[in-house]
Amino acid sequence: MELGLTFPLQRFLHQKPPPYGGESDRRFCWDLHIIALRGRKYLLAVHCHSRYTFVRFDVPGLRWADPPALFRTGLSDSLTATGFAPAQINTYLQVAGEVRITRTHGAAGGSVSQSGMGGCAGAGHLSGLL
Template structure:
């Protein structure tokens, strides 16, 4: 699995340059970005094929330092909250393989990440400042019809992710 880190996220983590992604299957690729929500640094993760997105609100320094593990835990919880069976999520993670940190996965993917970010900020009312995981915000963002790099036309990201996990 490739995690493409945006330049602002690499700066936040004080990371030097990363390699370009090599996985041709965008189903195993996520782009990650640091965003500020209600004054707290938060993680926005966007699936490159489906534009499914989830937010981890107000991460601690230790959580940022352990970004791959933090991401995986957040992904599992987000998928569970979205109704994905644990066996399906586990099979997806097995097929996706070990995590590699890379640069983001292309202009289109970053453009759709930016659209997801706009949706997150527009749906700020759904943010629960007492929780790291944001199931209500994630559900609302992923229910909106949107475009993505991996499918033609518009549709809810949650439905496209379900197709990608099969």
């Protein structure tokens, strides 16, 4: 699975630009962005195939040190809230494979362009996700 980091998130994490991704199946590509609302940092994740979006809010400072773990927790919470069974979520994560940090996946894949608001609220379409 590829997690594409936006430039603002790269700067916030003090990371150099990661390599371009090579995943051809957009069902296993997500773009991650950081947004600030009312003085707090939030993780915005957008599924590149379906544009399903979730926001992880009130992220403690130390959680930002491991973006893949932060993402996985947010994804699991969001999909659970929308009615997916834990077995379905685990199957998706297993099929998606090892997490690789990359650059964002561009507009053709539906990169960060849509937002959902709330704890791990989701927005977008789930049909292409699992």
